[in-house]
Amino acid sequence: MTSGNAVSATSCRKIANNYEILNKYFRKNYKLYMRAWSQINKEYAVWFPYIHETNEEPKGKFGGTKNCVNILTHNGMDIFEYDYSKSPDEDTRPMEFNQKRFVFGKIGKTIQFLGVFVRTPYRGEQYLTYKYVRIAREFDTDTLFSNDMQFGNK
DSSP, X not given: OOSSOEEETTTOOOBOOHHHHHXXXXXXXXXXXXXXXXXXXXXXXXXXXXXXXXXXXXXXXXXXXXXXXXXXXXXXXEEEEEXXXXXXXXXXXXXXXXXXXXXXXXXXXXXXXXXEEEEEOOOOSSSEEEEEEEEESEEETTTTTSTTOOBOOO
């Protein structure tokens, strides 16, 4: 990265909430609670998944937390999303979810930048499962909205 404005998986920890991240890095102007998905443009989105330690059936009460569990692999390179409400053959997600995504994981009571991920083909055995592979550990906020967007190490 050439700029001193890189956001990386190691430098960006314990950020307060979704809307502050969207306002600071992605030119949004939100004031209150923001859901776990925000469209940036046709190619990119921002995702705020809850990261679980195990893939036990979820006990959430609303939205994705009611049916889904997200597991980050130990090396931080992959995220597996298990949807307990659907079989492996029920992939009905719109293509917009295939965008590259800036992932800020909710781990415990903090939000941490995990990297830039892309969805890859994967077939779960029992439940609908999505696999996301990290393609970059950092991004440069100076080039974020230019045609010369820069990413750092995988």
